[in-house]
Amino acid sequence: MSFSSDVKKELFAYDYKNGHCLIAALAAVINTNGFTGTYNGRRLIMIHNENSAVLDMTKSFIKRLFGADVSCQKGNITIDDEALVDKILDATGVVCDTDFSIDSPINLSVVSRNCCKRAYIRTAFICCGSVSDPNKHYHIEFVDNDYDHARSLKELIGSFGITMKIVERKNHFVIYCKEAELIVDLLNVMSAHRALLELENLRVLKGVRNNVNRLVNCETANLGKIVSASLRQIEAINYISKSKGLDYLPDNLKKMAEMRIMYADASLKELGEKMVPPVGKSGVNHRLKKICDIADKLKGDNNYG
Ligand SMILES: [Zn+2]
Structure with missing residues (x-):
């Protein structure tokens, strides 16, 4: 289709x-x-x-x-x-x-x-x-x-x-x-929210790709991993944001979500360094995983609710 x-x-x-x-x-x-x-x-x-x-x-x-x-x-x-x-x-x-x-x-x-x-x-x-x-x-x-x-x-x-x-x-x-x-x-005015999300994710993806292409000296495989993980996380954050609003998240997760959106191509280590106060790599990983779990749970509720 x-x-x-x-x-x-x-x-x-x-x-x-x-x-x-x-x-x-x-x-x-x-x-x-x-x-x-x-x-x-x-x-x-x-x-x-x-x-x-x-x-x-x-x-x-x-x-x-x-x-x-x-x-x-x-x-x-x-x-x-x-x-x-x-x-x-x-x-x-x-x-x-x-x-x-x-x-x-x-x-x-x-x-x-x-x-x-x-x-x-x-x-x-x-x-x-x-x-x-x-x-x-x-x-x-x-x-x-x-x-x-x-x-x-x-x-x-x-x-x-x-x-x-x-x-x-x-x-x-x-x-x-x-x-x-x-x-x-316009998609928003028409209430085509699923299509809107798809287009937004694609724009993020394109933006991330452009950034990846700029970082010629970095190890491509490693960046690829960062990018696909980041896109999964952004998709989860967008889902929570559309279905419940980001305020649905506890404060520390909400801050994490906002940082992820702002720095779509940052590694976990870089993201942690940007947090105030800074958070270690495993702390960042843990929080992003929690966000993805919450989104998965919401999707499950929507499918069976
Ligand atoms: Zn009317």
Whole structure:
């Protein structure tokens, strides 16, 4: 599976608790994957996506919001019950065009709450977004077929301090970003926390590798060992930090964890020397081992809890 589909898988599992967020999410589906129009004198909404998971998600939004079942066929959901169409358009603030195009910016009343902004962005990403494998390069994008909507989506993302760019590509408008830090921020806004952690770990790994490459005079095998141990420890620390917060650790372990993060490529001896007061190599080893044990225990609890 690609990194992008991993991210989407995580986002599909997002559990919405509020009607307002569901409305924002449904608005995002219609604005990115939908068409509205009049056919044989009846107002319709059509939603198209090759990915059946997107259509299943849309069906569940409509079921939860309006108690209605809609069916899908060959990659399309067609809603032709006019009473339901009107309810959906009214709730999502999407304007019905006669010519089956959606060319409206985001209705701001639907995304006035922070949680709803995030729901909108999350769902838009599911419907028309992708992110490159961070092992190759840093790139996240949304492909939109309408300029007004693309611009308002860019602004919505911008409200979280994340600056995106827009470029036109084959009659589409691509909102994109190539900065690792902003991609991490955007994953955070969308609540793709597992993917975020994976990307952060990779960045640490790359950083450590760069440092390793700089230390040409050192014994490579030995450094390799330091690096892989360090990455294991950092992964454990990140896990504790995300699941419980570092305050969960006793004071001496918390200090150790912070030092490990700060000096990812330091040996145990060097780390111990940086502590105030200094700690011997075996003391450092003991503390880091404890941290890893705590993370393992938390992971176990999560798997069986
Ligand atoms: Zn909300």
